[in-house]
Amino acid sequence: MSHPDDLLLGIAAMVEAEGSSRMSLTVVVPGAVITGRLAPEALWKERVAEVLADSTHLAPFADVFRPQKESARPADGGGDRRGDPPTHLHFHLARILQGSFGIPDTGGMYRVALKDVSAWTVGDIGYSDQ
Numbered sequence: 001m002s003h004p005d006d007l008l009l010g011i012a013a014m015v016e017a018e019g020s021s022r023m024s025l026t027v028v029v030p031g032a033v034i035t036g037r038l039a040p041e042a043l044w045k046e047r048v049a050e051v052l053a054d055s056t057h058l059a060p061f062a063d064v065f066r067p068q069k070e071s072a073r074p075a076d077g078g079g080d081r082r083g084d085p086p087t088h089l090h091f092h093l094a095r096i097l098q099g100s101f102g103i104p105d106t107g108g109m110y111r112v113a114l115k116d117v118s119a120w121t122v123g124d125i126g127y128s129d130q
Contacts, residue, residue, distance in 0.1 A: 004087075004114035011122075012086035012114060016040050021092065024124035027117045034110055035102070035125045036094025042067070044090035048109055088113055097125065 015023055015038045026035040039047070049065035052058045091110040095102030 004117065005120070008089075008117060008120055009085060009114060012038070012089055016086055019043070024122065025089070025091075026097075026121050026123060026125045027089065027112060028119040029112055029116045030118075033097040033125075034091060034094055034112060035097055036091040036107060036110070037124065039090050039092045041086070041088070041090050044092060044109065044111070047092060051109070086114065089117070 011023060011025070014020070019040050021037055021039040021043060023038045024036065025038055026033065045065040045067075049062040052062035052065065089112045091108075091112065093107035094110050095104065095107055096110075
C-alpha cells in the first residue's frame, strides 16, 4: 500500500500508546506472510539489543537498538518521536509462514513498514495436523 490502511495504522498507534504486546496480527508483505504479536517499538528495540548483546560476534550492533538522547536520535522512520504516527509494525514471537510450517518455530523479531502491507487480519495464524 502506498498509503497505509487507516485501521492498521490505528492498531499500530494503539500498540504504541498502550505499550501493549498482546495484539496478534497476520500481514501479507512482498514475498512473505508474517504472523505474530505486535510490540511497541521501544520494547522491540530493547529485546533486539538484548539478543545482540548476548552474541560474541554481534554485540557491537546492540548499540544501534538502544535508546539515544532525543537530540541525537536518527530519523529511522519508526514514528516513535512524540506526535508522529507509526510507520512500522514491530513483531515479536512471529513466524514467516512457509508451506505447512512457520519459520522459525519459536518465533522471531520482524520490523515491517506499514506501507508495504498489502493485506492483513487480526489474529495469529498457525497450522495444525488435526
